[in-house]
Amino acid sequence: MIERWALVSGLKGDLDTYELIQKDLKKTPGNISLFVLGDMIGPEKNCNKLLHRLINPKSNDLQPWCIYGWWEEQILLESGYRGDQRAEALRINKGEELVKSLTNAVDKSFLDWIAALQFGFVELDCGLIHGSSKDVGENLTLETAPLTLLDRLTRLQVNRLFTARSKQQFHLELKEGIVNSEVEDLNGNRKKEQKVPQKAVIGIGAGKNYTLYDVGTDNTQFVQAGYKSEKRIKGFGRL
C-alpha cells in the first residue's frame, strides 16, 4: 500500500474546505496520513465548528494530526498563554479590531487544546512545521537564500522540511552543496571539505491548496480541494 501524507494549512475556520479535503482524500489511493500544519483559526470567520470537527473527527474522517501556526500563536499570546506577552505585533500592524475579531472567532473552551499543540512533527527524516524551525512566523519561499533554508533544515536535523507559512506551493531541492573550511587555532591548522546531501524544502500551500506527498518516491503533488472531482464531472478524467 502506498504511504501518502496529505499536508494542509490555513483553513482559518473554513469547515467547508476541510470537508472538501476529507472528501478528496477518501478518493485518493494509498494509506493517507493527514497533517494540518497550523492556522486552523483566523479572524475572518467563526472557527468553533472546524475546531470541534478537528478534535472530534466524524467516524469516516481521516484522523487529523495538528500543530499550531501563526494565528494560533497570536491567540495564545493574547489569551495569556505565553506569560506577560500579548499579541502586540498583530495589534500594531493590524489594529485592535482584528485582535478582537480573532479572539471572538474562537471559543475559550478550545484554548487549552490549542495550547497543547506541538510546534511541529518530525516523521522519518522530514520536519513538518508551520513557519520554520526558527520561528512559527517565518516565511520560507523560493526566494529564501539557500543557506537560510539549509540552516532551518539543520536545526531540525531533517532532510525535508514541509512549511506552510508562505501559503505558496513549491518543492525546492538543495543538492551538491560543498564548502571548504579551514580552521586555525592554537593547535595548528586543519582543512575540511564539507558536503551536504540532497535536501528539500516543500511549501504546502494554504486553504483549498494542499499537498500530497508520496513517502516512498519523494514526489509531491499540489492539489486544489474539490478540483479533481470537478474535473471528473466535466469528463477530463483524473489528474
Add this chain to the structure above:
Amino acid sequence: MNQAIISCLHANLPAVEAVLKDIELQGITNITCLGDLVGYGPQPNEVIELIRDKKIPTCQGCWDEDVVDGLDACDCSYPSQLAERRGHFAHQWTTDKLTKENKDYLANLPYSIRKDKCLFVHGSPNSQHEYLLPDMDAFAALERVENARAEILFCGHTHQPYIRELADGSIAVKIKNAVPKDTQEKEIQLPMRRIVNAGSVGEPRHGGTKATYVVHNEVTNEVKIREVEYDIELTCKAIIDSGLPPIFAWRLKNGFEFAEQAEDASHVCER
C-alpha cells in the same frame, strides 16, 4: 592598522590588566570587547570600571545580560545539575556584588557592534547564548556570517580562540513541481567568509592557562591569536577568598576544559 578584540573577561582583573598591557605594548589603540565582563571571577566591578575608564566599545555577553535580566539561558546550557548550581551561585554572587551604576552599564550594552565589513558579537548574531564552535557545520557557520551581512564575524563565548575561513562554496538549487509546471536548476556560488573567535581573557578553555585575544590587521585581513601570561595565583586566591566555588580557581590554574557549556553546542537557545 591593527585592532585588538578581547572577550570573556569574566571578572578576572589580573588577566584583563595583563592583556591590556600586551595590547598597549604593540601600539594598538583600537580595541573592541565582545562581552562577558562578569561571571565566575571575583572582581566584577573592577573589570567593568577598567573597561569603562578606557572607553572600550563593548557588546553585551550572556553573563552581562543574565545579571541584568535574570537567568535567561535554557537548561541546556549546563552539562550537569552540579554545574548548573555552581553557575546559579556565581550569578547570584555577581548580582549582589555589582553596583547599580555598573548594572546600568551592562544593561545598556549593545548586542552587536558593526564596523564596515566586520560584525562583533558575543555568541552569534542570533543569540548571546549560541556557541559558534570551530568545527560546527560549515554551512550553518556560513549562514551566521552571511545573514548578518558581514564579511568577518568576531565572536567569543566558547573561550576557544580560532580563525575559520569558509571558502569555495557552492550549492545547486532545483525547483521541482512548481506551479505553473516548471523545473529550474541553478548553481549558486557561496561567498567567502571568516569567523574569528577571540577566546577568553579571564577564563581560558583552550587547554592552556594563558589569557587569549586576537589582533586583526584591517588592511591585510591577517588575524593572529595572542596568548598572555598573567598572575593566575592572584586571581585564584581572590576566588577562594570571595567564597566563589573553588572549582573556578582549580580550572583556571590547571587550564583544563571544564566548561559550563551546552553538551549539544549546536543547540540554539530560543529563550
